[in-house]
Amino acid sequence: MTTLGAVTQLLEIVCAMLAAPAFLGWVNQCRAWLQNRSAPSVLQPYYGLRKLFHKDVILAENASPLFRVAPYVVFGTMVAAAAIIPSMGTGLPLSMAADGIALVGLLATARVFLSLAAMDVGTAFGTLGARREMMVGFLAEPALLMVLFVAAMISRTTSLPLIAEGLTTRAIALYPSLAFTAVAFTMVLLAENARIPVDNPATHLELTMIHEAMLLEYSGRHLAMMEWAASLKLFNYACIGFALFIPWGTGTEAGGPEGLLLAVPVLVAKLAAAGAGLALVETLSAKLRVFRAPEFLATAFLLAVLGLLVHLLLGD
Amino acid sequence: MSFSYLNACLAMLLAWGAIGLAGMIRPKSLEFAGRTLFPLGALCGIALAVLAVISIATPVERDVLPIGLPGLPFHVRRDALASVFLALLGGASAGISIFSTGYFRKGEGALPGLLCLEYHVFLASMGLVLLADDAYAFMVAWETMALSSYFLVTTQHRIPEIRSAGFLYLLIAHVGAIAILLSFGVMQGGSWQFTFDAMRAAHLSPGWATVAFGLALFGFGAKAGLVPLHVWLPEAHPAAPSPVSALMSGVMLKTAVYGVLRVSFDLIGTPQWSWGLVALGLGLMSAFYGVIFAAVQTDMKRLLAWSSIENIGIIFTGVGLTIVFHGVGMGALAALALIATLYHCLNHAFMKSVLFLGTGAVLHATGERNLGRLGGLIHRMPWVAWLTLVGVLAIAGLPPLNGFVSEWLLLQAFLFAGDVPQTFVNMLLPVGAAVVALCTALAGYVMVKFFGVIFLGQPREATLGQAHDAGPVERLGLLWLALGCVGLGLFPVQVIEMLDIVARELLRLPPGHWGTDWWLLAPAAARHASYGPLALFGVTVIVVVLAALGVRAVYRRRVHRGPAWDCGFVRLDARMQDTAEGFGQPIRHIFEPFFEMQRELPTPFDAAPRYRVTVGDRLWTLLYLPLGVTVRWVADLVARLQQGRIATYLLYSFVTLITLLALVL
Numbered sequence: 001m002t003t004l005g006a007v008t009q010l011l012e013i014v015c016a017m018l019a020a021p022a023f024l025g026w027v028n029q030c031r032a033w034l035q036n037r038s039a040p041s042v043l044q045p046y047y048g049l050r051k052l053f054h055k056d057v058i059l060a061e062n063a064s065p066l067f068r069v070a071p072y073v074v075f076g077t078m079v080a081a082a083a084i085i086p087s088m089g090t091g092l093p094l095s096m097a098a099d100g101i102a103l104v105g106l107l108a109t110a111r112v113f114l115s116l117a118a119m120d121v122g123t124a125f126g127t128l129g130a131r132r133e134m135m136v137g138f139l140a141e142p143a144l145l146m147v148l149f150v151a152a153m154i155s156r157t158t159s160l161p162l163i164a165e166g167l168t169t170r171a172i173a174l175y176p177s178l179a180f181t182a183v184a185f186t187m188v189l190l191a192e193n194a195r196i197p198v199d200n201p202a203t204h205l206e207l208t209m210i211h212e213a214m215l216l217e218y219s220g221r222h223l224a225m226m227e228w229a230a231s232l233k234l235f236n237y238a239c240i241g242f243a244l245f246i247p248w249g250t251g252t253e254a255g256g257p258e259g260l261l262l263a264v265p266v267l268v269a270k271l272a273a274a275g276a277g278l279a280l281v282e283t284l285s286a287k288l289r290v291f292r293a294p295e296f297l298a299t300a301f302l303l304a305v306l307g308l309l310v311h312l313l314l315g316d
Numbered sequence: 317m318s319f320s321y322l323n324a325c326l327a328m329l330l331a332w333g334a335i336g337l338a339g340m341i342r343p344k345s346l347e348f349a350g351r352t353l354f355p356l357g358a359l360c361g362i363a364l365a366v367l368a369v370i371s372i373a374t375p376v377e378r379d380v381l382p383i384g385l386p387g388l389p390f391h392v393r394r395d396a397l398a399s400v401f402l403a404l405l406g407g408a409s410a411g412i413s414i415f416s417t418g419y420f421r422k423g424e425g426a427l428p429g430l431l432c433l434e435y436h437v438f439l440a441s442m443g444l445v446l447l448a449d450d451a452y453a454f455m456v457a458w459e460t461m462a463l464s465s466y467f468l469v470t471t472q473h474r475i476p477e478i479r480s481a482g483f484l485y486l487l488i489a490h491v492g493a494i495a496i497l498l499s500f501g502v503m504q505g506g507s508w509q510f511t512f513d514a515m516r517a518a519h520l521s522p523g524w525a526t527v528a529f530g531l532a533l534f535g536f537g538a539k540a541g542l543v544p545l546h547v548w549l550p551e552a553h554p555a556a557p558s559p560v561s562a563l564m565s566g567v568m569l570k571t572a573v574y575g576v577l578r579v580s581f582d583l584i585g586t587p588q589w590s591w592g593l594v595a596l597g598l599g600l601m602s603a604f605y606g607v608i609f610a611a612v613q614t615d616m617k618r619l620l621a622w623s624s625i626e627n628i629g630i631i632f633t634g635v636g637l638t639i640v641f642h643g644v645g646m647g648a649l650a651a652l653a654l655i656a657t658l659y660h661c662l663n664h665a666f667m668k669s670v671l672f673l674g675t676g677a678v679l680h681a682t683g684e685r686n687l688g689r690l691g692g693l694i695h696r697m698p699w700v701a702w703l704t705l706v707g708v709l710a711i712a713g714l715p716p717l718n719g720f721v722s723e724w725l726l727l728q729a730f731l732f733a734g735d736v737p738q739t740f741v742n743m744l745l746p747v748g749a750a751v752v753a754l755c756t757a758l759a760g761y762v763m764v765k766f767f768g769v770i771f772l773g774q775p776r777e778a779t780l781g782q783a784h785d786a787g788p789v790e791r792l793g794l795l796w797l798a799l800g801c802v803g804l805g806l807f808p809v810q811v812i813e814m815l816d817i818v819a820r821e822l823l824r825l826p827p828g829h830w831g832t833d834w835w836l837l838a839p840a841a842a843r844h845a846s847y848g849p850l851a852l853f854g855v856t857v858i859v860v861v862l863a864a865l866g867v868r869a870v871y872r873r874r875v876h877r878g879p880a881w882d883c884g885f886v887r888l889d890a891r892m893q894d895t896a897e898g899f900g901q902p903i904r905h906i907f908e909p910f911f912e913m914q915r916e917l918p919t920p921f922d923a924a925p926r927y928r929v930t931v932g933d934r935l936w937t938l939l940y941l942p943l944g945v946t947v948r949w950v951a952d953l954v955a956r957l958q959q960g961r962i963a964t965y966l967l968y969s970f971v972t973l974i975t976l977l978a979l980v981l
Contacts, residue, residue, distance in 0.1 A: 056873045060880035062774060064694045066705075072867075076860030083855065094855060096836060097848030098715070101724050105715040106852075108760055112712060115764050119894075121880045122692065122773030127894035130768065134761045135902040141760075142753035145727075149749060152731055157844035217880060221871050225863065294906045301750070308746045 008089035008251065008260055015264075016082035020235035021045035021228065023271055030279030045231060049224050057220030060121040070117035071218070071225035077110040078232040087239035088263040089251035090161035099158040100148040103240070104141060107192075110229070111137045118214035129213025132290060136198060136210065139297035140188045146304030147181040147188065150311050151244045154178075160240075164247035176314060180307030182245050186281070187300035189237045191293070194230070196282040198293050208287060238274050239267075246270065321371035322379055322394040322447070325402060328364040329443040332357060336436030343429025350420045350428045357436055358413035364443070365406030372399040372814050376821075378449060384456075391511050393449035396818040397582070400658055401446045401574045407800060408566045408665040409439055415673045415793025416559040418786070419680070425472035425557075438464040438563065445571050451500035451510040458496065462489040462539075465568060468560040469552050481551035488548045492538025496575070499531035503583055515583040525584050529591050532579040533598075540572035542632060543602040544935050546625045550609075553621035554685065558676025561617060565624045566669040570661045573631055577657075580639060581822045589643025593741065596636025600751045603629030607758040608907045611765065612900035612931045614687050616675045619766055620668065623711065626755060627664045630726070631657055633752060637729055637745075642823055644736055649729055651819035651828050652839055656725035658815045659808075663710065663718040666800035670707030671766070673794055674700055678770060681783040687766075687896035692775040696783040699791045701771040706798040708767045710805065712760040716849035716856075718804035721837070723756055724847055728839065758903075765899045774890035806849050808837045897929060904931065912937060 025042040032039035041047075059067070084095045084103055098106065115130035115137075152158045154175065155166035191198040194211035204212055215226050243250070249266030251259035288296055335357050339349040371394065381390040394402075416435070420428060441464060444457035466489070470482035504510055505518025520528065534545075541549040553561045576595075580587045606625030613619035634657030641650035675685070677700040684690055694701040710717035730749035736742050775781060786794070804811060809831035816828050829840040838846035882888040904911060912932040918925030957968075 053867075053871060054873065057875040058878045059875060061877050062692065062695065062880070063877075064772070066694065066772070072860045072864045075863050076856050079859045079863075080852065080856040094851065096846050097851035097855075099845050099847060101727055102715050102720075102847055102852060105713065105720050105724075106856075108712070108757070109709070109714040112709065112714060112760055112764055116768055116772060119764075119768035119772040120694075122890060122893045123880050123882075123888060124892040124894075125883065127768070127773065127899070130764065131894055131899050131902065134764050135906075138754070138757040138761045141757040142750060145753040146750055149731055149746065153746075156732070158728065158731065159844050159846065162844050216883075220873060220875070221867050225867065291905065294902070298906075301754075305747065305750050308750070309743065312743055312746065 002091065002253070004089075004253065004257060004260070005091040005093045009083060009092050009094055011260070012085075012088050012092065013079060013083050016087065016232060016235055016239075017079060017228075019271075020231040021049060023235050023238065023275060024231040026272065026275040027234070027278050030276045031282060034279055034283040045227070049228060052219075052224035052227065053221055055220045057222055060123075060217050062121060063217070064120055067117050067120040067217075068222065070113045070120075071222045071229070073113045074110045075225045075229040075232070077106050077113075078229045078236060081106045081110075081236050082232060082239070084160065085236055085239045086161040086164045086243050086247070086250055088267055089260050090165050091251070091253040092161055095159060095161045100152060100160050100163070101145065101158055103160065104145050104148065107144075107233075107236075108137070108141055110233070114214055114226075118217075121217045123217065125213045125216050129210055129216075132210040132293075133214060136191050136293060136297065139294060139301055140191050143184055143188050143297060143301040143304050144192075146301065146308055147185045147244065150177050150181045150304070150307045153308070153311055160243050164243040164250055165252060167247050168250065168252075175311075177307040177311035178245060180303050180310060184300045184304035184307065185241055185244065187296065187303070189241065189278075190281065191297055191300070193234045193237060195278070197285045197288045198296060200287050208290065210290075235271075238271060241274065242267075242270050320377045320379075321367055321374060321399075322377040322392060324367050325364060325371075325394060325443070325447065326379075326381075326392065328360045328367065328406075329440040329447075331360045332436045332440040332443070335360070336433040336440070339429040339432030339436070341429070343427045346420065346428045348429075349432040351417055353432050353436075354413050354417040357439065358410045358417070361406045361410035361413055361439070363406070365403045365410065368399045368402035368406060369814065372396050372403075372817050384452065388452050390453040390456075391449035391513075392447045392453070393512070394447055396821045397574070397577060398446045400815065400818055401570060401661075402443065404570060404662055404665045405439070405442055405446065405567050408669050408797065409563060411666075411793045411796035411800065412559050412562050412566070412669055412673065413793075414796060415562075415676070415790050418789035418793075419559055419676060420557070421680070425474070426467075431468070431471060434464050434467045435560070435563075438468060442567060442571055446574060449512045451497075451504075451512070451515075455493070455497060455500075458493060461568065461571070462486070462493065465560070465564055469556040469564075471557050471560070472555075478555040481548075481555040485548040485552040488538050488545060492535040492545070495531045495535030495538070497535075499528050499535060499579065502528040502531065503579070512583060516585060520584065522588065525586070526588065526591065528584060529580060529587065532576060533591075533595060536572040536575040536579075537598065537632075539575075540569050540628045540632070541602075541625050542598050542628060543605045543625065544939055546602065546606070547933065547936060547940060549625055550613075550618050550621040550933075553624070553672075554615055554617040558617070558672050558679060561620070562669040562672035562676075565621070565672060566665040569624060569628055570665060573628075573635065573657070573661055576632075576635055577822065580635075581642070587639045587643055589640045589738070589741075592636045592639030592641075592643055593744070594636070595632050595639060596748060599629045599632030599634070599636050600748055601629070602626070603633060603755040604751060605629070605910070607755050607762060608903055608910060609931075609933065610762045611758065611903040612897075612911065614896040614900075615685050616678070616687055616690075616766065616770060617672070617685055619687075619762065620671050620675065623671075623759070623762060624664075624668060626759060627660070627668070627711075630722075630752065630755065631660050631664070633748065634660060634726055634729075637726070637733075637748075638823075640736065640741065641729075641733070644738070646735070647823065647825045648828060648840065649732060650823055651816065651825055652725060653729040654819045654823065655812055655815045656722050656729055658818060659718075659725060659804075659811065660722035662811070663722050663801070663804055666797050666804065667707045667710040667719060670704060670794060670797045670801065671711065673790070673797070674704035674707065675770075677786040677790055677794075678783075681785070682780055684777070687769045689777045690770045690775075690780065691773045691890065691893065692771070692780065693783055694771040696780065697771075697785040700786050700794065703791070703794040703798045704771070705767060706801055708763045710801040712763040713756045714760070716805050716853035718801050721805060721808045721847070721849070723752070725839070726752060728845055761903070765896065769894070769896050769899060773893045776890050776893070806853065808847070808849065809834055812837065910934065
């Protein structure tokens with residue numbers, strides 16, 4: 001493990017934890033602008049977290065230890081996921097221990113714990129949310145894996161940093177397969193992060209909500225951890241997208257400390273663009289009925305598989 | 317007689333037999349048969365597992381046992397493949413036997429002594445299946461296994477459904493056994509020697525080899541529960557007592573996998589790559605079919621039975637992949653796929669046993685198998701709940717537990733298949749990877765349903781308040797198996813180095829490189845991909861602990877308990893939670909064409925509204941019922957010949973004799 005690697009690793013974890021709420025705030029701000037509302041500050045999610053950390057926790061009477069552990073587990077897996085995604089530098093020591101498949105596994109672990117916690121209190125909403133979350137998950141997860149597989153087949157490795165490096169060091173070429181998977185990935189990102197058109201983060205209307213339904217019983221510090229984890233998840237997904245599709249500007253081992261320094265503004269720029277794009281997609285699309293969500297995700301899955309077949313056919 | 321691992325393993329099997337017979341000394345004494353003999357059986361299991369693990373790296377041993385018919389002695393042989401499966405048998409059965417010590421109660425069907433006999437004969441016969449080295453010994457052991465497990469399934473033989481489930485099991489087991497027997501008949505290749513050595517030496521033409529493989533796949537597939545021969549599994553597993561279900565699902569199904577591996581790579585020796593596609597297709601179909609049906613079940617043991625079909629599907633996918641790679645001469649990838657297969661066999665033995673035993677504990681505590689009447693048991697049965705959670709997370713394929721390792725290996729094998737010379741295979745394999753990914757994700761869905769409905773939420777029935785946690789011995793059994801799941805998950809390099817010996821021996825390959833460090837799994841066949849569960853787990857745990865401590869350090873507010881938020885409704889009760897049917901609804905909705913559903917929906921004007929939905933297996937009506945009708949029709953036809961008049965029968969004999977004479981002369 002080189003010093004640069006260790007520094008990159010630590011920097012990535014800390015930055016992800018600190019910057020994730022800001023990214024969420026930025027998306028919300030863009031959305032408000034596009035919808036002609038007066039926009040909340042980028043820092044709004046931080047205010048929200050601060051507020052929650054200053055509130056009492058009210059636990060449901062029959063909440064089990066699982067319910068209390070879950071927020072930390074979900075948060076912990078999200079941080080661990082952030083540690084293996086090459087958002088700033090590719091020389092991550094920890095990415096040895098977990099490749100892209102393990103990353104998908106980590107995200108699935110978080111999802112399972114979130115759903116189990118939602119079922120723990122035994123309210124109608126909790127179980128409903130858990131069921132819908134798992135429904136979204138079982139289609140989104142294989143789609144994400146397929147997206148990853150295309151990139152992995154192009155670079156001949158499932159290690160995310162190596163995929164990112166492979167794409168940056170090769171001559172710029174058009175990969176038709178990547179075009180398919182990029183669309184699929186965007187759809188997965190929307191679904192997995194409870195964005196429109198699959199879920200609406202701003203609503204508490206029972207017929208439509210998924211993610212919020214699962215968090216209904218949480219309060220105080222537990223809710224804060226869950227919210228923080230959710231923003232980390234969005235941040236992570238964005239960074240996975242950068243690593244798979246636009247890895248240029250990420251620091252490498254060869255690039256040295258300067259590369260890492262340069263990577264920070266590049267990442268900020270990418271995040272700003274991605275956030276604005278996300279807000280645009282969300283504003284332009286309408287919320288789907290829950291029953292239509294599987295079709296949306298099945299499309300993503302098929303697009304990703306198509307991407308795979310295109311890659312094999314064209315051999316790019 | 318000098319020491320050999322083979323003899324030591326046989327001694328353990330003999331000990332199991334003796335323990336079984338000892339149960340008949342005082343067949344009515346639960347104290348003796350249940351509480352004394354089962355722990356001894358568990359000790360034999362541990363000893364067998366240890367012997368098997370040590371012996372993996374040792375050379376092949378063989379022996380001839382002076383039992384059997386005159387001129388037909390039992391040949392036995394122990395190689396690395398047998399050792400791996402013996403370790404699986406010993407390790408998983410140890411946990412199940414410990415659990416059984418505390419599980420069997422008075423007045424549950426068969427006498428304790430009889431149960432003890434059947435149980436240990438079942439164990440010993442599975443061991444003998446793995447060690448047999450001629451068709452005769454193999455079939456004797458195979459049939460003993462089928463019969464002893466049949467009697468175990470029908471422990472509560474007074475219930476008609478259980479009797480009919482047992483019958484279905486017996487029927488399919490025997491149809492399968494006939495196919496296996498025929499397969500051996502083909503493989504002897506004209507030498508009329510039924511030792512496995514003779515089969516290894518026989519040279520089959522490609523056509524006959526294909527016939528032999530097809531018969532073996534059919535026969536072993538029937539035992540393994542490969543779609544479309546799976547129908548007995550969802551019937552037999554709920555019928556059997558839970559430790560028996562665990563043993564059947566966790567261990568017995570694996571003997572079928574062993575059989576397929578033995579026949580294709582050892583006895584036939586040169587499998588053709590196209591066979592692999594068949595196994596791959598059947599495996600993928602089973603995996604998918606199993607998991608969607610598991611998602612809509614309402615009986616917890618039936619759900620697990622369908623999940624077994626899914627896992628067997630994944631295992632056969634691995635077998636198919638191995639055959640394809642081996643057939644086209646891609647050795648390193650074949651080894652990778654084989655190791656993924658064997659790893660998943662080991663994993664499934666442990667995790668499915670945990671789950672079945674967990675349902676057993678729940679069944680004892682509540683008397684309920686129906687998911688619609690359970691719930692909230694994590695409060696009353698914390699030990700069972702948390703240990704079952706380990707199994708649930710493992711089988712859902714989540715890191716850092718064991719289910720993920722085999723999934724990872726299998727996906728790597730799929731992913732780097734890109735250089736198969738046959739282009740269309742090249743195109744098909746990634747689609748296979750997509751199906752595997754889909755099935756794994758669906759398995760997560762199934763397991764959230766399984767755990768959430770049983771252990772979480774509010775109790776759906778008032779009687780659940782009296783549920784009690786499992787006893788200390790049962791906890792120990794569960795703990796053993798759960799630790800197995802954790803150990804197999806965290807130390808993949810050590811396990812794989814052992815499995816690699818099998819790959820070397822079976823596929824005749826040089827040793828592969830599997831790890832760069834003791835903690836880092838990095839198969840050379842999968843370029844630049846690595847997985848270090850210990851590091852990943854360590855980092856996650858550190859972050860979780862730091863986050864929890866950090867939050868507690870800065871958090872100055874209190875935690876208090878209150879009623880769950882009722883959203884403004886006045887009465888929030890347990891019936892408002894999702895039922896098992898409700899949780900399976902999205903799957904029913906999305907994969908509707910695969911199910912045969914009967915719905916009964918109330919109209920708005922019903923005075924006593926009733927909602928009913930039953931989900932049936934389409935294959936049952938499409939395949940089995942017509943088959944049954946055909947068999948009956950043929951039987952009727954044959955019955956016309958049988959008129960019960962002795963004069964007619966004499967006429968038949970006379971005509972036959974004349975015909976034969978005419979042929980000979």
